[in-house]
Amino acid sequence: MGNDENCEALAHRQVWLYSAFAAVSGAFFLALLSSGSSLNESILLMFSTILFSVSLTTNSILVYHGMAYSSKPLEMARQTSTSYVFEVQLVAQFSFILAMLFLVWHFSFIAFFVALVAGIFSFYKIYEGMAHSDQTEL
Known part of the structure; x- marks a missing residue:
């Protein structure tokens, strides 16, 4: 493309x-x-x-x-x-x-907490993967 x-x-x-x-x-x-x-x-x-x-x-x-x-x-x-x-x-x-x-x-505070943890985990994994792929391209 x-x-x-x-x-x-x-x-x-x-x-x-x-x-x-x-x-x-x-x-x-x-x-x-x-x-x-x-x-x-x-x-x-x-x-x-x-x-x-x-x-x-x-x-x-x-x-x-x-x-x-x-x-x-x-x-x-x-x-x-x-x-x-x-x-x-x-x-x-x-x-x-x-x-x-x-x-x-x-x-619901519990639902908020679970959503917050899921969001932080998702951002961390995405940016960790992006950082890893940037290093392998070097």
Whole structure:
């Protein structure tokens, strides 16, 4: 697969990922409205709501950015590698992950703890594998 095809595939996956994060963040607000829950009842639910609002905004902006550059995947890859887009991506991804963790914690500390351990373990294994593959390529 050539560089253009790799960039196009990456751009396509990013638009889908950020669309999904934005959709789940929006669905959270619809569920919150229909449940009639008060944010004053739970600090965890309040933190989750704040983080979902950040997630909804930043992921929606990243979807728009991806759609604007969808016909220019190499330009999008160049844009994505710049620090300011990368920083927005980090905010979008981590606000979503943290919002989900706070929401899970609101319902069950044990489920939150298991999810947190699974997430830390997964990140460790992925980055350990990436570091190992980088060393073997040298």
